[in-house]
Structures are given as C-alpha cells and as structure tokens.
Amino acid sequence: MVDTLNVIVAAAGSGNRMNKSINKQYLTIRSRPILSYCLEVFEHSPLVNKVLIVVKESEIGFCHKEIVERYGYKKVRKVIAGGAERQDSVWAGLNSLEQSTGLVAVHDGARPFITEQLLTKLVCTAVQWGSAIPGVPVKDTVKLVDEEGFVSRTLDRSRIFFIQTPQVFRLEYLMMAYQKAVEEQFVATDDASIYEKYVGKVKIVPGDYRNIKITTPEDLST
Template structure:
C-alpha cells in the first residue's frame, strides 16, 4: 500500500477482511487553551497525534489507517506522514462539524476490503497492541466492542441547578475509551440510520446502540487516557518515561 493515496473513490486494498483504523483528529481542543490544536501539541518532542499514529503503524493486525482532520490541517498531516515515514496511511480526509460527521467521512474513505473497523481518538496515544487484538477478537463475536475501565469515583447525576438527582451504583459504571471496534458493515448501517433519524450520539458505540447493536465492554487501561488538558500532557510524559524504563 502506498503512502497517502488520497482519491475520490474508495480503493481496493490487497487482501480480504482486513482490519482498518480510523483516527479522528479534527477537534479544536478548546479545553486545552492556546492557538495550537491539541493533536499537534508536543509530547516528549513529538506531536501527540504522531504518538497515536505510530502505535497503529506498529500493530501487526492493522493494515490500513484513515486520518480525519480539519481542512486546514490536511497538508500538515501529509507532511508529518512523509517526515515520519508512515506506511499504512491510505487517506487523509476532511472531517465535519461534529465528531459524528468526521467518523462518517472516515468510513467513506475506507478501502473496499476493510472488514473490521477500529475508531480511535487522535489524542489517545497510549493504546496497547493487546487492547487492539482483544478488541478485534471481540468484534468478530459481538456486534461491537469498546474498551473501558471501572469507575473509581462515585458518580452523581444532577439537575440543571446542580442538585443531586441520583447516585448510580458505582460497580455498574465504566469510563469508556477508544478504540471502539465494529464490523464495517454494521457501523456503516448504524451511521446511515443515525443520519436519517437525526440522532447524535456521544460516541460510536451509542450510534451502534441506537441502531440496535449489542456492545461488549472489555477491559482497557487507566493509562489509555485522552489528552484533553495541559495536566494530561504532564501525565503522558510520565507514562512515556515509564515505557522507556
């Protein structure tokens, strides 16, 4: 597969039933502050997005990567791909107004032979190969699979005035992560139904649930964080140092 083969129509990639990753990096990163979007902030000398992409470049079961970003960042990411020597990027496409729109753009750019799709946050750079392998295995059995970790803290449901309405049982609560993994055919149909019915989900799994899919949660990692604030960058630097040791 060549580097950055960006075309109008979806291509056929050598081999059948391949596993593909859609990495979504179209966010504005408003909670981070500053002018640089968070996916391009530096973490230990490398862009956060670069750390994320290189994980998937190294995972043997991933044969194709589609990157979704903002229109203004497409050329920047193409240049990053060339500089870092990424080999699995099949397309870099412009996302939409909402994350859900961006994922739809990524799905349209997949090769014709992609069978299993992993949808991942571009600013979640600490995913491990074991998580990927287990996610793919689960997606071949269930309608879909998401990574998650049990909630450590008590969660309160509050009304608009901040008054507690309910305290859910903590043992049933999970913090959901990415990648979220599905049969390509199922998640495409789920997004088609969501668009037709005007449904906006909070993540890909909620779109699949709206379609009627049964989603399996499997164990992720408390290190598989989404870098959202500057404090997360400090934590991420510690994780990288731990990996080096």
C-alpha cells in the same frame, strides 16, 4: 484469525480547552506529536491493514507532511477533511474506506497511550461479538444531580464505566448505523452509542486507565 482491520483516526477537533494556538493532536509529548503515538501502534500492528486520518481541511497538508511523511507511516493511505462535529468526521472516514466488509476501529487522535495489547483484545472480541469497546470502572462515587443542583440519587458505580477508544465494529454494521443516524439526525458522543441505537448490544473489553484523552493542559503532565 481476524478479518481485515481498517482504522479511522478522528483528529479534526479544535481542542478549545487546551488554550493553544495549534490543535492538540500536534502538541508534543517527549518531543513527539500526540497524534504520532497512536499511529505508531497501528503502523506496527500486524492486525491493521490501513489507516485513514480525518483532520480539519486546512490541516490536511500539514498532517501529511509533518506527521505521515516525517515519521514514515506506510499504512496511512489517506488524510481527509472532517466535518463540524466528531460524528461528521467519522462518517466522512467511513465513506472513504472504499470497502464494506471486515472490521473498522475508530480512535481519537488525542489518545496517545493506546497499546497493541489492547488493540488485539478489542479485535478478537469484535470478531466474536461484532463490536468491542474499551472501558474502565469508575473509581469515585457517582451521583445524579437534578436541575437545581441537588443530588437526586447515588448510582451503582460497579456498573458504570469510563469508555475509551479505539472502538471496533463490523464495518457493515457501523456503516448501517451511521447511515440511519444521518437520516434521523441522531447525534451521539461516541460510535458505540450509534451502534447501540441502530444495531444492538456493544461488548465491553477491560480498558487501560493510562489510555486517556488529552483534553486540558493538565493532561500533558500525566
């Protein structure tokens, strides 16, 4: 049904907004590290071939011992060092996959509540369209604000979505897009933005409001 799916888990962020002494992906929810939740889904999904985790260089040994070995994740083939920014880390991950075809999913290690059902929908959509990202409609009114702090206009929220991960693409297309972004020093906040700029349209799949990114201490109580 699908091509080979490899997963890059981006977990090299510093998590400064958590005000914790350890990086947020190693904090626990219900006695398990945040990072372990998404790895559990990837480990048991029949769609996933292998997983690559990108962390800070100083955390490679810790991640391998306390996450990969402790919980027995056989599909995690590598734990590698990331870069200064998320984009640098994903690029490092792409270059470590040792293949150029199939599908690749890029997921934030701080999003523990991904489901296998969402992953399946994304993969099936990416097979058809070459790309698939999860998104949920915004619930609040959204306004564009000028530099002086005044509302310049109200946006049509029916066409505005909060975008999540995992984001799934044809590997060769995302590699090409990232290569061009590196050459042109184009910086984006997610992989889809790079794909949009250098490849083409990105298909939205209905996401899950529970699939939040753990960013602040308040998120741990959700």
